[in-house]
Amino acid sequence: MQVDHGRIFRDAWISGVKKYFPGEPKPGYITPWEETPEWERQAAAAVCAQVADFIKVSKGHTAKLTREQKGRFVALCWIAQIYKHIDDPKPNYVADWADLPDWQKETDSDIFEAIEREA
Numbered sequence: 001m002q003v004d005h006g007r008i009f010r011d012a013w014i015s016g017v018k019k020y021f022p023g024e025p026k027p028g029y030i031t032p033w034e035e036t037p038e039w040e041r042q043a044a045a046a047v048c049a050q051v052a053d054f055i056k057v058s059k060g061h062t063a064k065l066t067r068e069q070k071g072r073f074v075a076l077c078w079i080a081q082i083y084k085h086i087d088d089p090k091p092n093y094v095a096d097w098a099d100l101p102d103w104q105k106e107t108d109s110d111i112f113e114a115i116e117r118e119a
Contacts, residue, residue, distance in 0.1 A: 005052065006045035007033050012114035013044070016107025043081035050077045051115040062116065070116075071109035072097050078108075 010033050017029045033041070051074060055062045062070070079094045086093065097105070 005048035006041045008115060008118055009044035009048040009111055010036060010041075012111040013107060015114075016110040017103070019110075020103035020106045022103060039085040043078070043085055046081055047074060047077040047111075048115055051112055052119050055116060055119045060119075062112075067109040067113075068105070070112035071105050074108040074111050075100060075105075 014030050014032075017025045021029065036044075054073065065073075075097050082089050082093050092099075100108075
């Protein structure tokens with residue numbers, strides 16, 4: 001189940017990057033699941049599970065959240081995973097929502113909605 005969750009997250013991330021990133025994205029942004037580092041696969045699976053649990057305990061009422069609220073939730077869960085897996089992360093790895101580029105905000109919102117569709 002963890003692998004499926006991670007793949008849902010990663011597939012939505014890659015799709016969002018391809019859709020919203022201005023110009024050519026960094027290769028690491030669109031690395032296929034099989035080539036994604038283990039820590040990142042674990043983090044993706046954890047965030048996906050957190051979103052799925054949030055949807056479940058909210059009895060589906062997360063559908064009433066705005067896209068921004070959905071994206072903020074994904075971003076915050078991801079920041080916690082970065083701190084879990086990286087001792088001294090770069091500031092842009094743990095940037096607050098207001099400091100994220102628009103392409104990343106849209107991608108995070110898409111990730112939540114992809115998980116909603118699977119839940």
